[in-house]
Amino acid sequence: MQITVNARTLTAQLSKNIKVVEQRNTIPILGCVRLLLDGAQLKLITTDLDMWVTTRDDVQANKEDTGEFDICLPAAELLALTKSMGNRDIVLVVLPNNLVSFHDIAERVSGEMKCYPPADWPDPKSDDGEVRQESFTNGRWRSIVDKIDLAISTEETRYYLNGMHIMFNDDGMYAEATDGHRLVRVIIDKEPRKPMENSLIVPRKTIALSKVLCEPDVKWFFTYQSARFESGNVVVHSKLIDSIYPDTNRVIPEEGKHSIVINREEWIDTITMARALASGRGRAIKITTNGYEVVMGSNDPDLGHIEVKVKQKASVDNISFGLNSKYISELLKSCDAGDVRVNLQDASSPVRISDGDPNVTRICMPMRV
Secondary structure: OEEEEEHHHHHHHHHHHHHHOOOOOOOHHHHEEEEEEEOOEEEEEEEOOOEEEEEEEEOEEOOOOOOOOEEEEEHHHHHHHHHHOOOOEEEEEEEOOOEEEEEEOOOOOEEEEEOEOHHHOOOOOOOOOOOEEEEEOOOHHHHHHHHHHHHOOOOOOOHHHOEEEEEEEOOEEEEEEEOOOEEEEEEEEOOOOOOOOOOEEEEHHHHHHHHHHOOOOEEEEEOOOEEEEEEOOEEEEEEOOOOOOOOHHHOOOOOOOEEEEEEHHHHHHHHHHHOOOOOOOOOEEEEEEEEEEEEEEEEEOOOEEEEEEEEEEEEEOOOEEEEEHHHHHHHHHOOOOOEEEEEEOOOOOOEEEEOOOOOEEEEEOEEOO
16 A cells, blocks of 8 residues: 655644654654554554544545555654655555555655554543533633643642643533642633533643644543543544542632732732842742832842832732742733732732633742741
């Protein structure tokens, strides 16, 4: 069996598929891309055993050849080959003894590559559970991820925090993430949903891939064991994290008696200056209010201290509290432009950060300074 495919088109497909391929694999087949002819379309599939990425594009098949075109080729090497061949058309021919020959139409370039039998390819387990379908248009999914993904944990000890938690209940659909130091929750919509019995935790790598591969319109499908998104010519199937997500309602505070309202850019600029002499893992800054004035600063016995003053929108009762400068800066950068409100009950309570979007909840845990 043989097919003809444009090298530039194949490069564009492979550039998407290869994002899931690990650079070092002890299992050779996991370093491969599976090329499968499905009618007039060529499917490219890659996997790391947690995710399966499938892309599709039209190709020319030899109609006189009734054989099956289904092979597995080393992904990185195939990508290097297609990139080097520019806009040429490549003819791929399946040979005996696990070999594939290739040549361009003018037969200026020709050669052979070792391939692996498709029988060795690991397919995802079938999931016959209930399927929930959700559609996102006009780039809305990416805007949701941009707000949440900064709070996804990277610590493997609490693996159940290494993903985005999707919730369905009578109040609607929510997405959230926390690393124990900060929390972000987004209300996706308020249409009542039937609750699902288990936690839907989509892995961090899947969420990151969705930002890269998704076009403005994307469909998500959720079951008890897996999640799948479809966008353009890309389909990604992912396992879920098999665990129970913690009840984050317990750390979301009620309205506190202290509020500081400052323009978002002023917040970020002031914190950037205030953390200049902060050291240590947390790079803590101290925030103190005095009427209309807010003083932010850091102190290090070996370096010195710094204080930066900024005016706020209204006079408030005096309070002094500490925050991790990195965490609060990232949360502020995810806010919409304009005024941002920081609210808390006392120096030891969680801090709520709010912009003009009532559907987003941002929480940052305090630090001792």
